[in-house]
Amino acid sequence: MPQYFPPNVNAFVRWSILGGGAFLVALLVALPIYARTMNNAVGVPVAQPIDFAHNLHAAQLGIDCRYCHTTVEVAGFANVPASETCMTCHSQVRVGAPQLAALWVSWERDTPIRWNRVHDMPEYVYFDHSAHLSNGVGCSTCHGRVDQMEGIWKNEPMTMGWCMECHRAPERFLRPRSEVFNMAYRPPRDQLILGQELVFAYHVDTEKLIQCSTCHR
Ligand code: HEC
Ligand code: HEC
Ligand code: HEC
Ligand code: HEC
Ligand code: HEC
Known part of the structure; x- marks a missing residue:
């Protein structure tokens, strides 16, 4: 009888099946973990160690975004505030409230609160807040009505x-710089005319916006 397969084929098949199985199991375990840590779903609030309410602090109390996110205008990274910033008020306001217990622990032990990231770009993407704000892109264009969340x-x-979608035609989204922190801003009916004026006035480099090396460097 002719031999169709080399003699060690059984071992080969057995190892491929075992190897493939192990790979599948690893994938099934890893994927949901990856999805949860790397990519929060759009529209689903992210659980936090303290139920900090943006609507209460930003809209009702009227605290400016920059009081807490102090670097957003001047740096690529928008910082999340240290417990010290909260304690400027909470050393006197709602002292002893159970909702604030974790804040006091953080303050007394001098350990930062471990806020869960809502947004997290992959390492290979470059992003810069200040570049967007200084060219008339408002917080709410990217983050929505944070003051109502x-x-x-x-x-x-x-x-x-x-x-x-924006980098190809930024004129559809730009607003005057003075409005970038205005959460309730609504574009005017002649947005395209205003947008084109702003592209010109702010010297927005529309060539650069669509080059790969702008975001991947
Ligand atoms: C009193 C302090 C305070 C003020 C004022 C404030 N924030 Fe925040 N912000 C926080 C804290 C604390 C977190 C982290 C907890 C969380 O994500 O809810 C946060 C998180 C965020 C995040 C999500 C960050 C991430 O993990 O990706 C965005 C976006 C944001 N704030 C936008 C704003 C905007 C826009 C304003 C102004 C309308 C604002 N914040 C005002 C304290 C503040
Ligand atoms: C400018 C003052 C101010 C700052 C800064 C501030 N808060 Fe508040 N916070 C308040 C006030 C006022 C209330 C509402 C108290 C009330 O309901 O009577 C409040 C309420 C809260 C509550 C609800 C407490 C309860 O008893 O239900 C939490 C939680 C909270 N703040 C967390 C934080 C955290 C975390 C930070 C820092 C990221 C922070 N706050 C920064 C003034 C402030
Ligand atoms: C052009 C879109 C855009 C605008 C405008 C924008 N953000 Fe962001 N924001 C992002 C992206 C994208 C991330 C995630 C960045 C990362 O993971 O490196 C982010 C992350 C954040 C974070 C988490 C910390 C960080 O830097 O990763 C905070 C806080 C935040 N934004 C607040 C603000 C505030 C406040 C404003 C307005 C003053 C604002 N953002 C305007 C897109 C934007
Ligand atoms: C609503 C419009 C809009 C959105 C959405 C937007 N951008 Fe931009 N982006 C701009 C404008 C306008 C500029 C300024 C161009 C200039 O400086 O000439 C810019 C500039 C940049 C720059 C150049 C910064 C520098 O210092 O050179 C990078 C990088 C960038 N954007 C990345 C991103 C990434 C990544 C995202 C998505 C997470 C994003 N942008 C979403 C409008 C937008
Ligand atoms: C305005 C910013 C921006 C520009 C310009 C840009 N990218 Fe990206 N790119 C991103 C972001 C944000 C991600 C990650 C999010 C995602 O998976 O879509 C990404 C992801 C990728 C990935 C990972 C795989 C994938 O599709 O998720 C590749 C590959 C890539 N980009 C290639 C390119 C190439 C090639 C160009 C030029 C033609 C380019 N990018 C221009 C923002 C940009």
Whole structure:
């Protein structure tokens, strides 16, 4: 009888099946973990160690975004405030409230609160807040009505396609710089005319916006 397969084929098949099985199991375990840590769902509030409410602090109490996110205008990264910032008020306001217990622990032990990230770009993507704010892109264009949210959610998919939708035609979204912190801003009816004026006035480099090396460097 002719031999169709080399003699060690059984071992080969056995190892491929075992190897493939192990790979599948690893994938099934890893994927949901990856999805949960790397990519919060759009529109779903992210659980936090303290139920900090943006609607209460930003809208009702009228605290400016920059009081807590102090670096957002001047740096790429928008910082989340240290417990010290909260304690400027909470050393006197609602002292002893159980909702604030974790804040006091953090303050007394001098250990930062471990806020869960809502947005988190992959390492290979470069992003810069100050560049957007100084060219007339408002917080609410990317983050939605944060001032109406109790817990923060990701308001947009933040995929490459989404970034490009604006980078290809920024005139559809730009507003005067003075309005970038205005959460209730509504674009005027002649947005395209205003947008084109702003592209010109702010020297927005529309060539650079669509180059790969702008976001991947
Ligand atoms: C009193 C302090 C305070 C003020 C004022 C404030 N924030 Fe925050 N912000 C926080 C804290 C604390 C977190 C982290 C907890 C969370 O995500 O809910 C946060 C988180 C965020 C996040 C999500 C960050 C991430 O993990 O990706 C965004 C977006 C944000 N704030 C936008 C704003 C905007 C826009 C304003 C102004 C309308 C504002 N914040 C005002 C304290 C503040
Ligand atoms: C400018 C003052 C101010 C700052 C800064 C501030 N808060 Fe508040 N916070 C308040 C006030 C006022 C209330 C509402 C108290 C009330 O309901 O009577 C409040 C309420 C709260 C509550 C609800 C407490 C309860 O008893 O239900 C939490 C939780 C809270 N703040 C967390 C924080 C955290 C965390 C930070 C820092 C990121 C922070 N706050 C920064 C003034 C402030
Ligand atoms: C052009 C879209 C855009 C605008 C405008 C914008 N953000 Fe963001 N924001 C993002 C992206 C994208 C991330 C995630 C960045 C990362 O993971 O590196 C982010 C993350 C954050 C974070 C988490 C910390 C960080 O830097 O990763 C905070 C806080 C925040 N934004 C607050 C604000 C505030 C406040 C404003 C307005 C003053 C604002 N953002 C305007 C897109 C935007
Ligand atoms: C609503 C419009 C809009 C959205 C959405 C947007 N951008 Fe931009 N982006 C701009 C404008 C306007 C500029 C300023 C261009 C200039 O400086 O000439 C800019 C500039 C940049 C720059 C250049 C910064 C520098 O210092 O050179 C990077 C990087 C960038 N954007 C990345 C992103 C990424 C990543 C996303 C998606 C997560 C994104 N942008 C979403 C409008 C937008
Ligand atoms: C405005 C910013 C921006 C520009 C310009 C840009 N990218 Fe991206 N890119 C992103 C973001 C944000 C992600 C990650 C989010 C996602 O998965 O979509 C990404 C992800 C990717 C990935 C990972 C795989 C994938 O699709 O998720 C590749 C590959 C990539 N980009 C290639 C390119 C190439 C090639 C160009 C030029 C033609 C380019 N990018 C231009 C923002 C940008």
